[in-house]
Amino acid sequence: MRQFEAPPSGKWTGPNHAGVKAPEPIVLADPATRFAATAKRLAKLADGHPMEAWLRFMAALAEAQHAVATTLAPASSLNTASVAQAVNARLPPLAADGHERDPSWREGLASLLDHIERSELPPAARDAIEQLRRSDAAALDKLADQFLRGGLSAADAAAAVYVAAALQVYFTCSAARLKADDLRLLEERSLCPCCGSPSVDGLITATGVTPGTRFLFCSLCSTAWNHVRAVCITCGGTRRLSLHGIEGDIGVIKAETCGDCHTYAKLIYQVQDTQVDPYADDLASLGLDILVTEAGYARHAPNPLLLVGDDEAVAS
Numbered sequence: 001m002r003q004f005e006a007p008p009s010g011k012w013t014g015p016n017h018a019g020v021k022a023p024e025p026i027v028l029a030d031p032a033t034r035f036a037a038t039a040k041r042l043a044k045l046a047d048g049h050p051m052e053a054w055l056r057f058m059a060a061l062a063e064a065q066h067a068v069a070t071t072l073a074p075a076s077s078l079n080t081a082s083v084a085q086a087v088n089a090r091l092p093p094l095a096a097d098g099h100e101r102d103p104s105w106r107e108g109l110a111s112l113l114d115h116i117e118r119s120e121l122p123p124a125a126r127d128a129i130e131q132l133r134r135s136d137a138a139a140l141d142k143l144a145d146q147f148l149r150g151g152l153s154a155a156d157a158a159a160a161v162y163v164a165a166a167l168q169v170y171f172t173c174s175a176a177r178l179k180a181d182d183l184r185l186l187e188e189r190s191l192c193p194c195c196g197s198p199s200v201d202g203l204i205t206a207t208g209v210t211p212g213t214r215f216l217f218c219s220l221c222s223t224a225w226n227h228v229r230a231v232c233i234t235c236g237g238t239r240r241l242s243l244h245g246i247e248g249d250i251g252v253i254k255a256e257t258c259g260d261c262h263t264y265a266k267l268i269y270q271v272q273d274t275q276v277d278p279y280a281d282d283l284a285s286l287g288l289d290i291l292v293t294e295a296g297y298a299r300h301a302p303n304p305l306l307l308v309g310d311d312e313a314v315a316s
């Protein structure tokens with residue numbers, strides 16, 4: 001089966017003969033650990049990092065996400081029929097750009113803001129929090145829609161980073177209520193089978209049933225799904241792929257570039273560090289993004305927190 005073709009009827013079409021085990025095609029995140037793991041990893045990576053203040057802010061943001069995910073847990077519950085209808089149509093059941101959000105996402109945003117320590121934030125960041133607190137439900141939903149559909153204005157960037165963080169919690173908690181066995185990989189394999197969002201990066205596993213497998217990690221609902229290696233996740237090309245890393249680095253994270261479409265995607269190698277976290281390690285490797293971009297490649301999709309974030313607005 002070629003990449004991007006629709007799977008026939010089963011959830012997986014990989015090898016199934018004796019002695020060969022296929023990787024799980026879809027793995028849903030656990031809201032109880034997803035954001036805590038990111039926060040812990042960011043705190044570790046921040047030590048001595050050139051962007052230490054910003055990474056520590058992102059760690060605090062992840063801690064606030066964890067608090068919301070494990071207390072309020074804002075989410076939407078889809079009935080079995082709705083999920084089956086979407087899956088049969090080869091559509092993500094929690095489609096980010098069309099899903100009717102439960103009002104609890106706004107409660108999650110308010111709770112997240114309550115957990116942010118504002119005393120150490122610069123004025124622009126404090127102003128953004130106050131702007132969100134003063135906004136009514138319609139204004140917040142509009143901002144969320146603009147973020148999910150790529151229509152944010154520069155003026156909303158500082159406030160939208162918190163909206164993005166709240167939406168990550170909401171969609172992660174919503175996805176966790178689904179059953180992986182009820183889902184199917186999409187025809188466009190680079191998109192999340194749960195919410196249709198692009199991945200933040202890929203992880204090459206070192207443990208589990210099938211070590212050496214690539215899993216992509218959703219930038220919004222935190223779902224992981226299997227994607228074959230040595231294939232460009234943007235155009236499906238295989239002939240002009242190259243791996244690039246930072247000289248002197250141990251090789252935890254590399255950029256896979258495609259000479260056909262001139263895009264790149266990050267790959268994290270768990271064998272080099274078993275404590276890696278797809279979300280934290282992506283944020284901490286902006287130097288690699290800069291180098292690859294300067295070489296003429298465009299990132300396959302932005303990290304949502306980088307898309308709307310402004311390091312001068314959110315970190316001292």
